[in-house]
Structure formats: C-alpha cells, structure tokens
Amino acid sequence: MESARLIAGLARMVRDLGLAEELAQDALVTALEQWPESGVPDNPGAWLMAAAKRRAIDRLRRLKLMERKHEELGREMETLQEAMVDFEAGLDDPIGDDLLRLVFISCHPLLSPEARAALTLRLLGGLTTEEIARAFLCPEPTIAQRIVRAKRTLSEARVPFEVPRGAGLSARLASVLEVIYLIFNEGYSATAGEDWIRPALCEEALRLGRILAELAPREPEVHGLVALMEIQASRLHARVGPTGDPILLLDQNRGKWDQLLIRRGLAALDRAGKLGGTPGPYALQAAIASCHARARTAAETDWARIAALYGELARTSPSPVVELNRAVALGMAFGPAAGLEAVEALVDEPTLRGYHLLPSVRGDLLAKLGRAEEARAAFEQAAALTRNARERGFLLERAAACRGSET
Numbered sequence: 001m002e003s004a005r006l007i008a009g010l011a012r013m014v015r016d017l018g019l020a021e022e023l024a025q026d027a028l029v030t031a032l033e034q035w036p037e038s039g040v041p042d043n044p045g046a047w048l049m050a051a052a053k054r055r056a057i058d059r060l061r062r063l064k065l066m067e068r069k070h071e072e073l074g075r076e077m078e079t080l081q082e083a084m085v086d087f088e089a090g091l092d093d094p095i096g097d098d099l100l101r102l103v104f105i106s107c108h109p110l111l112s113p114e115a116r117a118a119l120t121l122r123l124l125g126g127l128t129t130e131e132i133a134r135a136f137l138c139p140e141p142t143i144a145q146r147i148v149r150a151k152r153t154l155s156e157a158r159v160p161f162e163v164p165r166g167a168g169l170s171a172r173l174a175s176v177l178e179v180i181y182l183i184f185n186e187g188y189s190a191t192a193g194e195d196w197i198r199p200a201l202c203e204e205a206l207r208l209g210r211i212l213a214e215l216a217p218r219e220p221e222v223h224g225l226v227a228l229m230e231i232q233a234s235r236l237h238a239r240v241g242p243t244g245d246p247i248l249l250l251d252q253n254r255g256k257w258d259q260l261l262i263r264r265g266l267a268a269l270d271r272a273g274k275l276g277g278t279p280g281p282y283a284l285q286a287a288i289a290s291c292h293a294r295a296r297t298a299a300e301t302d303w304a305r306i307a308a309l310y311g312e313l314a315r316t317s318p319s320p321v322v323e324l325n326r327a328v329a330l331g332m333a334f335g336p337a338a339g340l341e342a343v344e345a346l347v348d349e350p351t352l353r354g355y356h357l358l359p360s361v362r363g364d365l366l367a368k369l370g371r372a373e374e375a376r377a378a379f380e381q382a383a384a385l386t387r388n389a390r391e392r393g394f395l396l397e398r399a400a401a402c403r404g405s406e407t
Helices: 003-014 017-038 044-067 070-089 098-106 113-123 129-136 140-157 167-188 199-215 220-233 259-274 281-294 303-316 320-334 336-344 357-368 372-385 389-406
Strands: none
Touching: 003 017, 003 044, 003 098, 003 113, 017 044, 017 113, 017 140, 098 113, 098 167, 098 199, 113 129, 113 140, 113 167, 129 140, 129 167, 167 199, 167 220, 199 220, 220 259, 220 281, 259 281, 281 303, 303 320, 320 336, 320 357, 336 357, 357 372, 357 389, 372 389
C-alpha cells in the first residue's frame, strides 16, 4: 500500500526512478526484519519514508565521496538538505502530489506509449510484471523489457520530476488517462490472484483522476474518464458476494450501488458534454455506464442505446475488445443469435487468442441458445485462460451448470 508513495517521494529526492524503487524495496525489507520484534509503528508510511530517506542520504554520500572533492561534497549535501526540506513541506503549487508527478514522469514523451503505461502500472499501481502483461494482452518478457528500458531511458535523460504545463500537458494527457484507467481496471477486475476486485487500486485511480480534472478543467476526456470511473466504482460493493465470489452486472443488487458516486459520475459526464466537441472514448464509455446507472432494474436497461454507443466507440477507437463488448450489447438488445454472430467474427483475432472473456461471452450466448455442450466447452476454455482464482471458479460453475442442463 505504501510502495507507490515511497517511490514517488524518493524519486523527487534522487531524480532516478530505478534508484527510488530500489531504496523503497530496501525500506520494506528493513520493516519486515524489524517490525516482528518492535511492532508495527503507529504511522507505518512515515516510518518507511524515514528509513528510505536515510538510505538515500547514505547512498548519495558514498557516491559523492567517490566522485567529488570534500568541499564540493559540502555544497552538494547542502542542496540535498534543501530538497529534503522542500519534500517535507510540499511544493507550493496547485497539485502538491508526488504520485501525480510520478505518473507524468512515467508517461514522458521519450518513452513509447506501451512503455509509459507499463512503467506507471509497475511503479504507481504496484502490479507485477505478469499482471501488467495480462492487462496488455502481451507476453510477460516483453513487458519486463519495456520496464527496464523505460527506467534506463528516463535516468539517462535526467527527466525533471515535475507536472508539465501548457502544450506539454496536452501532449502527455492521453497517455496519462490510459494509465490511470488501466490501474482502475486492475482494481475493478483483477487479472490474477485470489480476489476478484482490489478496491484500493480503484480508489487510487479515482483520486488521481479527480486531481487531474482540477489541473485540466477544460479537457473533456479528463472529465469523461472521471465519470466512467465514478460510475463503475459505484458497483464495487455489489460485484462480489459474502465469500468474495463474482456477481455479474445483471444479477447485482442495485440497492448496494453507491448513489453518491453515481451522482458524481453523471455530473462529470455532464461537464464533459458541456465542453463540446466529438465525444472521446472515455466519454463514450461513461455514457454507456450511465445507461446502467440510470436503469432502476436490469430489465429497464436501454441495450439498444448501449449497442449504438459501442458502435460509435468502435468507429472512433476501433479495437477487438470494443467489438466484443458490442457483441454483448447486440445479444442483449436483439437476441443471442445476433450477439453470437458478432462474437464468431472475433474468434480468429490474434490479440484475443489468450483473452478469457472471448470464450466466456461466447459460452454465455451459446447457453442462451440452448447449445449446452458447446457452451460448456467455451466456459471451460475461459476458465483455463484466466489467472484469477475467483473468476476461474465462477466459470467452472457455469460449465458444470451446462453439463447439468444436458441431462
């Protein structure tokens, strides 16, 4: 929970993401060694930061002693002390948030879009390389190489630890939005592990999105992303049962949806619309989410409008995943045969080959059409592809239910 904050605070001191991550890990190891005997401190985050800063100072002293004369070392240490005072007090600017600065560093134009997202998910979201690979539908070694190269590139370029302004902000905004939403999605539907949702990641992404909306109030897509995350986050308490098992959207108790988050999401969507222009991908997805939020019951959902909005999203931001979601909406609006036809067109799509939701959606549509044996095979295929234990169990239950319907 404290790892991202440690890395962000240390990065401002040492101006090196790789070194900041190493120092943060050292502090966490020290805590694991000392806390079993001394007890967990009242403020674990402050303890960890103090330990990490001591290590940072020791590290810099050793480096300076090797590289500088003693009088030069004195001047360097004075500069370091000023930076530490500045760190403690917080910068006097509209943001004052090390985590947000860390996002913009990770999304620097020097890096490829793929590297920006992977690095930020690793440093800010604390995700493993495997989890990031699942989010990107990429091989794990590819993601590992991207992260290593990205940190090396930023270190060699001595990228300043700051939030860009003006034209620089606009140029990096799209990548930042992508990263924040990927972090949110990992919390909303975890790619691996024992838990289906990780609410802390959703809360962190929402916090960053809200801050970003204050920084860029005239950017409709920022408000669109905030609207999307607010509305989706409103369902978190209804997405799992008492034992942590998944509950699908249409089966959720809508009385558990957080109405405050829904109102905030609809207000953010309204702000995005008032700024004008053609709706971007996040505003369109927020509009889709609003259709669910406004429906008092599952039966009242306007699936025809959702299918139309997915069609618009497919035209402006084409992707196989968007087409898969559109197939679900078509199946709900016009019958499972229409949805299955759209899904079958995606079966040979290379980027979806290891994507468990493709056979999952296909299994659901086949089950609705009474093709139980084919549905069972599809659910079992989906279960084999997912890395999330809760989701795997849920899919295997659906496969078993199909086997039971045959008899």
